[in-house]
Amino acid sequence: MSGERIVIVGAGIAGAATAWHLAAAPGSRQVLVLEREPDPGRHATGRNAAILRSLMPDPLLGALAAESVPFFRDPPAGFAEQPLLDPVGLFLGAPAEHAGALRSWAVQPRTGAVEVSPAELYRRIPALAPGIEFTVHQPDEGVVDVHALLHGFLRGARAAGAELRLVTPALRLHVQGGRVAGLDTPAGRVPADKVVLAGGGWAARLAAAAGFPMPLVPYRRHILVTQPLRQVDPRWPVLWIAGDEFYFRPESGGLMMSACDKTPVDPDEGEVPDPSEKERIAALAARWLPAFAGAGAAHFWAGMRTYAPDERFLIGPDPRCGGLYWCAGLAGHGITCAPAAGALAAAWIVTGASRHPAAQAMAPSRLLVAPAPVGS
Numbered sequence: 001m002s003g004e005r006i007v008i009v010g011a012g013i014a015g016a017a018t019a020w021h022l023a024a025a026p027g028s029r030q031v032l033v034l035e036r037e038p039d040p041g042r043h044a045t046g047r048n049a050a051i052l053r054s055l056m057p058d059p060l061l062g063a064l065a066a067e068s069v070p071f072f073r074d075p076p077a078g079f080a081e082q083p084l085l086d087p088v089g090l091f092l093g094a095p096a097e098h099a100g101a102l103r104s105w106a107v108q109p110r111t112g113a114v115e116v117s118p119a120e121l122y123r124r125i126p127a128l129a130p131g132i133e134f135t136v137h138q139p140d141e142g143v144v145d146v147h148a149l150l151h152g153f154l155r156g157a158r159a160a161g162a163e164l165r166l167v168t169p170a171l172r173l174h175v176q177g178g179r180v181a182g183l184d185t186p187a188g189r190v191p192a193d194k195v196v197l198a199g200g201g202w203a204a205r206l207a208a209a210a211g212f213p214m215p216l217v218p219y220r221r222h223i224l225v226t227q228p229l230r231q232v233d234p235r236w237p238v239l240w241i242a243g244d245e246f247y248f249r250p251e252s253g254g255l256m257m258s259a260c261d262k263t264p265v266d267p268d269e270g271e272v273p274d275p276s277e278k279e280r281i282a283a284l285a286a287r288w289l290p291a292f293a294g295a296g297a298a299h300f301w302a303g304m305r306t307y308a309p310d311e312r313f314l315i316g317p318d319p320r321c322g323g324l325y326w327c328a329g330l331a332g333h334g335i336t337c338a339p340a341a342g343a344l345a346a347a348w349i350v351t352g353a354s355r356h357p358a359a360q361a362m363a364p365s366r367l368l369v370a371p372a373p374v375g376s
């Protein structure tokens with residue numbers, strides 16, 4: 001295949017979705033995805049809660065999520081052999097003292113979400129302790145098959161000519177005359193006309209070493225999955241409790257839970273679990289699901305959610321270096337927003353521009369504004 005050489009660093013959901021959209025775009029190009037692990041999706045993409053939740057306080061992130069939802073419900077023909085979404089439904093709930101805050105951003109014309117009686121939530125999850133006074137229900141959302149999503153993107157990209165090279169870390173970004181020229185790997189230099197940084201918690205490292213720092217910070221979050229519990233109905237919806245910042249959903253016969261911790265970490269340490277977080281999860285579980293207090297943990301792990309300072313994604317060209325692009329900083333919404341995020345990244349890479357309403361708010365240039373001189 002001829003055309004410009006585009007190298008994507010990272011085969012998590014960001015790199016895979018970008019590769020899929022690039023492969024589908026008109027024109028001819030060579031797309032190569034470099035992944036340092038022996039298989040794709042080992043990091044944030046393989047360590048998350050797999051929840052499709054389109055309601056978000058930030059309207060622009062909410063717009064990317066809303067754009068992505070139809071992809072999950074009705075993926076392109078042949079994308080995956082199984083459904084991408086199990087629409088068990090999703091409730092956002094709040095105790096009285098947090099109801100106003102949740103209502104103010106969730107129940108709006110832009111979201112289309114409506115308040116439902118908490119009785120509906122208690123009907124669906126009878127084991128839930130009293131105290132939720134306000135609820136919003138998204139009946140068509142729920143749990144994503146992340147493996148099917150990731151491999152659907154990668155399979156489609158490869159079928160259209162993209163190459164995935166595993167066990168191939170990108171070690172250094174090679175820049176010549178103000179433009180990217182390639183990436184150094186243990187097997188030698190890979191030439192590139194364009195490089196897309198999609199390395200999740202590590203995305204900022206290559207650019208920083210080449211003189212293009214970007215303020216992306218990975219934050220650790222823990223998830224616990226209980227042993228199978230007889231009283232858990234696998235058709236229970238996802239529940240996210242605002243204010244207490246606790247969520248849970250059925251998983252593997254038990255419950256998956258998180259106390260929504262958010263600790264800044266060095267990416268090399270970001271997946272090392274902190275045992276004290278188990279206690280925090282247990283305390284919130286005892287508050288909201290007392291029938292399951294003392295349920296043993298079958299699995300407990302940590303993963304990284306990577307943020308820009310304004311918590312918006314980092315998608316688009318880096319104005320400091322020709323041919324350098326980002327698809328990173330997908331925070332806690334990278335699964336939900338993957339279809340739209342990949343499309344936005346590919347539009348920038350292929351056309352050099354994007355008319356998407358969120359494009360400028362997600363563009364790297366917004367984070368590179370020089371501070372005003374003192375006294376101005």
Ligand SMILES: Cc1cc2nc3c(=O)[nH]c(=O)nc-3n(C[C@H](O)[C@H](O)[C@H](O)COP(=O)(O)OP(=O)(O)OC[C@H]3O[C@@H](n4cnc5c(N)ncnc54)[C@H](O)[C@@H]3O)c2cc1C
Nearest residue numbers: 010012013014044045048049051170199200303334335336
């Ligand atoms: C606990 C937790 C719960 C979450 N829950 C949800 C949820 O319910 N719903 C939701 O939408 N989102 C959720 N998220 C967020 C979501 O998982 C992330 O936004 C998304 O997975 C980020 O994908 P990524 O491709 O940017 O990063 P990653 O999946 O980390 O992928 C980056 C890849 O780049 C590779 N890489 C890095 N550097 C190099 C290099 N130099 N050379 C080669 N390869 C390299 C890595 O090996 C990795 O495979 C959650 C995240 C966590 C941690």
